[in-house]
Amino acid sequence: MPTILSLLALWLALALPAAAADLPFAVIAAPGATDQHLTRESVALIFKRKQNYWESGTRIQPVNLPPAHPLRRAFSRVILGHAPEALEDYWREMYFHGVLPPHVLASEEAVILFVRATPGAIGYVSTCVPEHGVSIVLTVGDVPTCPK
Template identity: 55%
Template sequence: MRSIGLRVLLSLVAGVLSASAHADGPIAVIVAPLHADVRLDADDLALIFRRKRQYWNDGSRIQPANLAVDNAQRIAFSRAVLGADPAALDDYWNEQYFRGVRPPYVVDSNEAMLRFVAETPGAIGYVDACLAGNGVAIVGYLDGGGHWHRSRSAPTPC
C-alpha cells in the first residue's frame, strides 16, 4: 500500500514539473534587424547557442541570449535545440569556460530579450512567438512539439 502512495506522489510531482517546463506556445527565434535576412536551421541554432559558431556571414560577432534557467521557454528551447535541459548543460559550460568560451547572455524576461536583441548588434534570442514585434526580426520558430520552422513571421493564431 505504501509503495502505491509513493508512486502516485512521484507521478504527481513529475506531472507538475513537466507542466512547469512546458512553454505555452510557439517560440520565435529573433535577431537584430541587421541580420533579418539570415537563414538558419536547427543545427545552426545549436552551433550558435553552444558558441561553436561565433560570427555571422558578414563577419560580425553573434551575441546569443538565453532566458533564465528555470524559464519554461528556455527549457523547451534547450530541449528542442540543444537536446538537454539547461541544468544538464552545466558541465558543458564549465568546460567551455576554461577554454575561454563564455555562455550566452541571460536575460530575465521576454521583454528584456526583445530589448536586448533590438539594441545589441549581432544579437539572437527567442521569445514567445506572439510577443515578437517591432525592433526585431523573426527568422523562424519552434512549434509546441519542438520542431523548427524557418519563417519570417510568427505562426497564427497569435
C-alpha cells in the same frame, strides 16, 4: 558513481512536463545580423558558442532566459537536446577554453529589447513578435500572431 549535481540534473530533466517541450517559440535576431532563415542546427551551434560570427562578420551575441523559465527549458530541449542543467558540465569545460555561456536576461521583453539594441544579437520569445525592430529567423510550433 553519479554526483549529486548529475542526479539533480536527471531529476529535473525527468520532472519537466511534456507540455513545456511543446511550447512554441520564435528565434529572433537583430536586423541585418544574418540571412532571414536559420535551421535548428545552426541555432544550436550559436547557443553552444560554436559559431561566433554571422556571415557579415558581425559577432553573434546570443541571449538566454533564466534556466528555470519554461521557455528556456523548451528551447533547450528542442534546440540543444538537453535541459539547461544537463549543459552545466559543457559550460564548465568551455569556460576553461575561454568561452562563456550566452547572456541571461530575466524576461522575454528584456530579450526583445536586447536583440533590437545589440548588433549581432539573437534570442527567443514565445509571444507574438510585433514590429519591434527584430527579425524572426526560426519558428518552432505555432507562434501566436499579433493582433493588428
